[in-house]
Amino acid sequence: xxxxxxxxxxxxxxxxxxxxxxxxxxxxxxxxxxxxxxxxxxxxxxxxxxxxxxxxxxxxxxxxxxxxxxxxxxxxxxxxxxxxxxxxxxxxxxxxxxxxxxxxxxxxxxxxxxxxxxxxxxxxxxxxxxxxxxxxxxxxxxxxxxxxxxxxxxxxxxxxxxxxxxxxxxxxxxxxxxxxxxxxxxxxxxxxxxxxxxxxxxxxxxxxxxxxxxxxxxxxxxxxxxxxxxxxxxxxxxxxxxxxxxxxxxxxxxxxxxxxxxxxxxxxxxxxxxxxxxxxxxxxxx
Numbered sequence: 001x002x003x004x005x006x007x008x009x010x011x012x013x014x015x016x017x018x019x020x021x022x023x024x025x026x027x028x029x030x031x032x033x034x035x036x037x038x039x040x041x042x043x044x045x046x047x048x049x050x051x052x053x054x055x056x057x058x059x060x061x062x063x064x065x066x067x068x069x070x071x072x073x074x075x076x077x078x079x080x081x082x083x084x085x086x087x088x089x090x091x092x093x094x095x096x097x098x099x100x101x102x103x104x105x106x107x108x109x110x111x112x113x114x115x116x117x118x119x120x121x122x123x124x125x126x127x128x129x130x131x132x133x134x135x136x137x138x139x140x141x142x143x144x145x146x147x148x149x150x151x152x153x154x155x156x157x158x159x160x161x162x163x164x165x166x167x168x169x170x171x172x173x174x175x176x177x178x179x180x181x182x183x184x185x186x187x188x189x190x191x192x193x194x195x196x197x198x199x200x201x202x203x204x205x206x207x208x209x210x211x212x213x214x215x216x217x218x219x220x221x222x223x224x225x226x227x228x229x230x231x232x233x234x235x236x237x238x239x240x241x242x243x244x245x246x247x248x249x250x251x252x253x254x255x256x257x258x259x260x261x262x263x264x265x266x267x268x269x270x271x272x273x274x275x276x277x278x279x280x281x282x283x284x285x286x
Contacts, residue, residue: 022129050101158186
């Protein structure tokens with residue numbers, strides 16, 4: 001792919017600037033042309049833990065790669081340290097690429113970094129990416145909107161800065177408002193989330209889809225419901241990262257799985273494999 005001639009050259013990546021780029025859910029094929037252009041031009045790349053090696057291999061051979069990923073339970077740089085590093089490298093006259101999984105402005109703290117750059121007087125560009133809450137679920141056979149089924153959707157973070165369920169969520173509004181709820185980073189907190197949604201009025205049998213490692217060889221899909229989500233996730237231990245959809249659209253997976261191709265050789269969601277690995281299915285009586 002490194003020798004590919006792009007039909008779109010893109011804007012110049014100027015020295016002393018920062019590009020905040022979304023790398024998508026994992027598969028390098030889901031990069032935008034603008035993201036690939038940035039990878040080829042950047043002098044230094046500060047990348048998250050969810051950015052795969054195949055994507056980093058698309059970088060300029062002499063580019064400096066700096067990992068700044070955040071993984072639960074492991075040492076990690078603070079957001080302030082990342083902000084400071086972006087500013088420092090840009091002030092050195094380098095073309096700085098901040099590479100994030102998914103989309104930089106969708107629970108990716110890209111807004112915080114953009115504000116820090118603006119306050120420091122550093123020019124920057126935003127390159128959106130495919131977010132897991134839409135693209136990842138789509139790869140799992142779960143459309144986040146479906147005519148006749150839902151006309152609203154809410155995107156919610158599954159944990160706050162301390163790792164617990166955010167304390168500022170209006171559970172009644174979530175339970176009785178949007179017809180589909182999409183939770184990011186919620187595997188560890190799904191039990192609490194389910195309890196609070198049910199207590200606020202969401203039916204316990206509301207379908208739930210858990211898509212793990214979307215677009216990657218180890219992709220898996222779990223279909224369950226609110227009442228069983230915590231126990232099913234504990235028992236089957238889906239991989240991370242995962243995106244969780246709560247709502248009737250989760251059941252569409254069961255109708256699409258036999259025909260939706262996900263693998264390089266036409267493998268479908270229903271044949272027991274993801275791109276090259278296993279899928280886990282539960283089809284409880286909902």
